[in-house]
Amino acid sequence: MIELRNLHKTFGSFVAVDDISLSIPAGEFFGFLGPNGAGKTTTIKMMTGLFTPTSGQILINGYDVVKQPQQAKATFGYIPDHPYLYDKLTGREFIYYMGGLYGMEKNDLRENVERVIDLLELAGWVDKKTEDYSQGMRQRVTFAAAFVHRPKTIIIDEPMVGLDPRSARIVKDSLSQQAKQGCSIFMSTHILEMAEELCDRIGIINKSKIIFLDTKENLHLHKTKYDGNLESVFLELTKEQTE
Amino acid sequence: MTTFLHILWFKNLMFWKVPSQRDTGTIIRNVGSFVVFxxxxxxxxxxxxxxxxxxxxxxxxxxxxxxxxxxxxxxxxxxxxxxxxxxxxxxxxxxxxxxxxxxxxxxxxxxxxxxxxxxxxxxxxxxxxxxxxxxxxxxxxxxxxxxxxxxxxxxxxxxxxxxxxxxxxxxxxxxxxxxxxxxxxxxxxxxxxxxxxxxxxxxxxxxxxxxxxxxxxxxxxxxxxxxxxxxxxxxxxxxxxxxxxxxxxxxxxxxxxxxxxxxxxxxxxxxxxxxxxxxxxxxxxxxxxxxxxIKSLTMKALTLKDRFFSFGRSSSLSAPVEVLLKKELWQFVREPMQWIHFVVMMGLLVIFLSSVSTLNIRLESAYLKAVVYLVIFIFNIFLINSLALRFAFPMISLEGNAYWSLRSSPVPAEQVYRIKFLLVMTILGVLSMVIALLSNVPYLFIHHIVGEKPWLVERVVPSSQVRVLAYCSIIITPIVTMTLVSLNFAFGSIYANYSEKNPIRIASSQGATMTFLLSVVYLVYLLGVYYFAATMLFTAEIRKLPVDWTVLQIVMGAIIVPSVIITGVVHTLGIRSLRRDLT
Structure with a gap:
């Protein structure tokens, strides 16, 4: 479960995130859309503890990310937009490393490492050093590392960067499976079709404010107003704000 | 030639560009750098x-x-x-x-x-x-x-x-x-x-x-x-x-x-x-x-130990500590620039120590004896500082762009900082003790050459005053090492550059240079204070006077107290830096 309360972030005089409030219950797949520079990544970085909010509150599975960072972080898995890994470790070592950081017991970790390697179909190359990986391979290892400790919440920033169609399908299936198992998922993406396919609810952010927040069903009602496709809704909403 | 000048011109432009970040921290750091330089x-x-x-x-x-x-x-x-x-x-x-x-x-x-x-x-x-x-x-x-x-x-x-x-x-x-x-x-x-x-x-x-x-x-x-x-x-x-x-x-x-x-x-x-x-x-x-x-150069012998330090192998350490230590080990041994440089520095260290530990010190003047002693002492400390700058300073930056994985994990920044510091401190601390002990061998077991024949060596028991000096050096070396490693490690956190992968470039960046200069200021202070102890003890030896314990206590206090204060202050700043927004 994720709850953002009046979240605000400024860098000097620039307002990156302006008074965002959201609530994502357990088992919901939430899509976070918006044009470049709208504040998506800043919001995610605040949720994952990489940025400190200027004001407001972030609760993940009941824990305040600022006041109880360790407890909060123990409950979620994070997949960043740029899947940087430690070049000198193999994919398998990186997954073990991440499991260790979440304090997993060794036998449990071994089982789960094998589980995520199977789930993301990494077996063919997971024992090579990550410096030799393509962008897509790095992305899949990052997903595996985020799933290894069986998180209650998954936070993803642009999941499809560099993925070929087969990898994209593997990732989409694995995410759907996590959501069905009761995991709340917060996903930022540029790919409108993906949001439409996977998400239960969609939020659109523009110029640091939430300008649209509704269920997929209600979004379909909006779509009928604009040529029947999501792209037109997105373009119209963000255009209105710009004007 | 035109292409060459064209590229040079743009490199020059990039060099003189004013950094876009103008927050208070950046301004203070830049002013601080200017003042230190x-x-x-x-x-x-x-x-x-x-x-x-x-x-x-x-x-x-x-x-x-x-x-x-x-x-x-x-x-x-x-x-x-x-x-x-x-x-x-x-x-x-x-x-x-x-x-x-x-x-x-x-x-x-x-x-x-x-x-x-x-x-x-x-x-x-x-x-x-x-x-x-x-x-x-x-x-x-x-x-x-x-x-x-x-x-x-x-x-x-x-x-x-x-x-x-x-x-x-x-x-x-x-x-x-x-x-x-x-x-x-x-x-x-x-x-x-x-x-x-x-x-x-x-x-x-x-x-x-x-x-x-x-x-x-x-x-x-x-x-x-x-x-x-x-x-x-x-x-x-x-x-x-x-x-x-x-x-x-x-x-x-x-x-x-x-x-x-x-x-x-x-x-x-x-x-x-x-x-x-x-x-x-x-x-x-x-x-x-x-x-x-030759991109992925790894020593073959190390693959044997892969099993021993494998991530899948259980250990008595807590899971986060264990994986952090293993990650540091593999990052070090799989990066040729790290271990090759370490081996070269260890080789030079062995030569220096083998020369110093057999040094024949036969001087009559207390001043000269003190100068020779302090030159060796400061060279030891300088050596430790070089190792700290080269290996402790880049440790935080070497987390690189993958640092998101640690920052978004439930391991507190303080714990990461502590584990990394203790790791480098343990290695450099042991090395510094070996250096301190071996370089004081001539002052604990003095070798005098008898007559003109160098193979006639007489082992002479050193005076109690000289032994006191040797023991003082052996005591303060770990304290000074702790201060220097702390200074380099903490400033490596303050000036962390996660986008630079090369540890040597990190260790010769502007932040590293400033850290080196600050270390030198500390070393000059150390030299100045320790000079009093060395001249007092060598004078006492030559004139057969008792050791002036008051002078010695003041000197030791003047070294230990500021060292501990510096260590505390820089670690506070270092940990605070680690909590900065990860852009």
Missing amino acids: GSFAVGAFYFSHFLTAFLLEEVKIGLFLFHRFIGMLLFVFFVTINLGNMVVSFSTLYRTPEVQFLLTTPVSYLNIFVIKFLDNFFYSSGTLFMVGFSVLLGYGFYFDLPWHFYPVMMFGVLVPFMFLAACIAVIVLLLVMKLAARVNFRILIAAVVVAYIGQVYLYFTVTSPVHLVREVMKYYPNVDLYFGSLDPAGVRYLPNFWVSEIMYFYVAGNTSAVLGYAVMLAASTVGAFLIALSIAAGSYYDTWITSLS
């Missing part, structure tokens, strides 16, 4: 002036010995620049994305080579130019030398001297990379390491500083005379010898000798640069291709 330049001037006056007027070693010592220091300086340039050149010429990008453009291979070589040279030598000029000013002011001494020495001697070291470094590197197409790269690296350690050993064996001092001192008080006949023949062909001769003859007013040596230096530098260009013109691209095949 400025203060260090002034400090280097006074230190050089004071040291020249002290050695010539108090210790009375004479002009000849003074310049021979300068020559020896310049040899160490030359080898350091040479090795540093070689390792950094490997990274800049073969591993940077900029080279990959330039190779896709119509820029010639030779132009790419020259641009990256110059980039490398000026990047790693900027601070050395500043320090060198300040030292020259202090030296020149002492001898009241004419104004033209400074530009001539700076641009006609110091810059060519450093450039020559860089050219030789890149020649060796190109040859190694050329050979790497046919010979195993690990064997080549081992050969280079052995050759460098061998040449340092050979130089100090041939020049034999102790023998030189004894021979010159036979002519006391006429020690300002020129004793060129004592110089071993081979040494005369070395650039550090030419520079020390230029300085000696500048002071002696012998212009023709100055010109002669300056021309030799300039000709050698131009020659070395032309040789580097000719090798690069024919084989830079080929060696770049070769470098791709």
